Amino acid sequence: MSRRAATAAAAARNDSFLREVVERLESCPFARTCRETGGLWRAISWADALSAPARMLALAEALDAAATDAKPEVALLVLPGLGDCEPTAFDRLHAQLRDAYEARPDPRFYVVAFHPAYPLDPRTPASLVRFWRRSPDPTLQFVARAVLAPLRRPADEAGRVRRAAEMIAAGASVAELEQALRPPRDLSARVAEQNARRFADEGEAIRAAVDALCGRGRSERKALGQDASWADEGWATVD
Numbered sequence: 001m002s003r004r005a006a007t008a009a010a011a012a013r014n015d016s017f018l019r020e021v022v023e024r025l026e027s028c029p030f031a032r033t034c035r036e037t038g039g040l041w042r043a044i045s046w047a048d049a050l051s052a053p054a055r056m057l058a059l060a061e062a063l064d065a066a067a068t069d070a071k072p073e074v075a076l077l078v079l080p081g082l083g084d085c086e087p088t089a090f091d092r093l094h095a096q097l098r099d100a101y102e103a104r105p106d107p108r109f110y111v112v113a114f115h116p117a118y119p120l121d122p123r124t125p126a127s128l129v130r131f132w133r134r135s136p137d138p139t140l141q142f143v144a145r146a147v148l149a150p151l152r153r154p155a156d157e158a159g160r161v162r163r164a165a166e167m168i169a170a171g172a173s174v175a176e177l178e179q180a181l182r183p184p185r186d187l188s189a190r191v192a193e194q195n196a197r198r199f200a201d202e203g204e205a206i207r208a209a210v211d212a213l214c215g216r217g218r219s220e221r222k223a224l225g226q227d228a229s230w231a232d233e234g235w236a237t238v239d
Helices: 003-023 031-036 052-066 087-102 125-132 145-152 157-169 174-181 187-224
Strands: 040-044 074-078 109-114 139-144 233-237
Touching (some): 003 031, 031 040, 040 052, 052 087, 052 109, 052 139, 087 109, 139 145
Parallel strands (some): 040 074
Antiparallel strands (some): 040 233, 074 139
């Protein structure tokens, strides 16, 4: 059992997930740019279910502290030690961490859970989201609030009024005005719809690729072993 080998394998699995799924399939349209500009960080924790709450919170607090100088956009906390944790149990750990973290003054990130056994439900774009959050190891994704705020902000009201006046002067119909001035959809909804279209076209191949990565996680964790007493790998930039 080698901490170094197990840690290197977990990092390599996460790299494969980022490049072969998230970036290649564009399940997150900003992922490649984030990584290539140094905005993606990662830590690896060997916490088990018993030690996870305290260790995850400590790493979240360390991330906040580090983010006062550097400006990570996304940070991934990979948790191979929770690989045998069922999705519902992992979701409880996620909720516990999220609530404790968000109770702190001015938390800098939103926290989202990824798990290798999340279900596939293709009925709607929203129900399909959990499938896109299948990762080789249970993972918590920290997304900077400062990055999401401009993306979620409604269009400038003065600009919309000017555009309406220009369209009226040009003889636009009521239907054209309604379409042009409709408030922008939520970013997450737009991404979910884009991913649903991709899955409708390439679903079998996408599922096979994701399942292969998750299977790789199971086999490597079994082969290399893991120990909750191993020290956690702190935050570092992902190249």
